[in-house]
Amino acid sequence: MQGRVISNISNLYTIEANNNIYSCNARGKLKEDGIVVGDIVDFNENENIIEKVEDRSNYIKRPKIANITQIICVISAKNPKPDLLMLDKQLAYAEFIGIKPVIIINKIDLDERKVKEIKDIYGNIEYPILATNAKENKGIEDINKILENNISVFAGNSGVGKSTLLNDIFGEEITKSGIISNKNKKGKNTTTNITLYKLKENEYIADTPGFSTFDVSEIDSKDLAIYFKEFKDKIKNCEFIGCRHIKEENCGIKEAVNCGKISENRYENYIKIYEYLKDKEEHKW
Ligand SMILES: Nc1nc2c(ncn2[C@@H]2O[C@H](COP(=O)(O)OP(=O)(O)O)[C@@H](O)[C@H]2O)c(=O)[nH]1
Ligand SMILES: [Mg+2]
Ligand SMILES: [Zn+2]
Structure with a gap:
């Protein structure tokens, strides 16, 4: 059968399938690779064993x-x-x-x-x-x-x-x-x-008890601007390839901030996050 993992407590997985709930273990190899909440799994409902984890759309x-x-x-x-x-x-x-x-x-x-x-x-x-x-x-x-x-x-x-x-x-x-x-x-x-x-x-x-935010440090500082949605189509106006949109001249992002097309608050936060990521990359902490 196929179902969705809805909880995992010490490698005992609760699976929901066709509105029924099953409690399953996993084969050793699967356990090592990790099965997480949200995974779609194939399982044997007689033996209560997870056989396979389907490819994830995100993790x-x-x-x-x-x-x-x-x-x-x-x-x-x-x-x-x-x-x-x-x-x-x-x-x-x-x-x-x-x-x-x-x-x-x-x-x-x-x-x-x-x-x-x-x-x-x-x-x-x-x-x-x-x-x-x-x-x-x-x-x-x-x-x-x-x-x-x-x-x-x-x-x-x-x-x-x-x-x-x-x-x-x-x-x-x-x-x-x-x-x-x-x-x-x-x-x-x-x-x-x-x-x-x-x-x-x-x-x-x-x-998600006790959880407040994601680990933004997975992002490379040089890529950060493309993840600021409204920055993306302004980058083409930057004169320098590899522009980080901070100290560079003729920067499309800074021009957009100056004429009010990008909010100053968003831009300031971009710089803060950029510097945090850069610092983390340089010191590898
Ligand atoms: N005035 C006001 N208080 C709220 C509102 N929503 C939640 N609260 C209160 O804010 C406090 C924290 O809420 P809670 O749901 O525990 O926040 P959580 O930590 O994000 O889960 C509680 O005392 C709520 O009663 C709201 O829309 N208006
Ligand atoms: Mg809460
Ligand atoms: Zn730029």
Whole structure:
């Protein structure tokens, strides 16, 4: 049979296939190569053994997960204040790995001006951008639409409202049973492993406890600009081949910043991430 790995606890894999759940082990060789949540596997349902892992359409190292179709970047308008540098890292990482990103601005009840400011920056780049008030269940229908036929993973700083959003999406039933809230009997949050939850056919959400962002250092500093979506078609205007768009003259990116076609905030974050990557490459830490 073929199914999808929805959790992995000490090499015991939970597989979902045709709406049934199976618990399987893996053959030694497969175990070594690694089977991760999200993998599509062929398994023997009598012996409870995974025989084969299908090729992945993508693979994220941290959190370990495969075959995701969408990354949902959550920030809050206030408390905590929006971390646009982290958002830009996540967007670049999504472009790098070839997964479409969606932006959710949550806590819109706390600072409307900030919401508009963020929409102005990112609306221009043609990323889907949703505004929600998870506490009062506002904007959740829009999220439901965007989840359709996708395997989504939520990313974002602690406190931005990811758990509240997930609870809104899954509804009270599941929240009460504690599946998504990850609370133990005493009501404390526990760290559990990454798990895929099925909403509908072809619709899953990864709950990633304790995870906030991806490892952007997988990207080469020299390639970073092409993962800033709106920079891409300006690079051809750079005079120098191999232009890094920082100190060079006659740079297409800098010209676009100067005439307002690229947001200054995005450009500043590009430089910060570039310097971080460059430093990491030079010192190999
Ligand atoms: N005012 C306001 N508070 C919210 C909203 N969404 C979540 N919160 C609150 O923000 C806090 C952190 O939310 P939580 O879902 O635990 O964030 P997580 O760390 O990203 O999972 C909780 O006290 C929530 O009740 C919102 O839209 N507006
Ligand atoms: Mg949470
Ligand atoms: Zn340039």
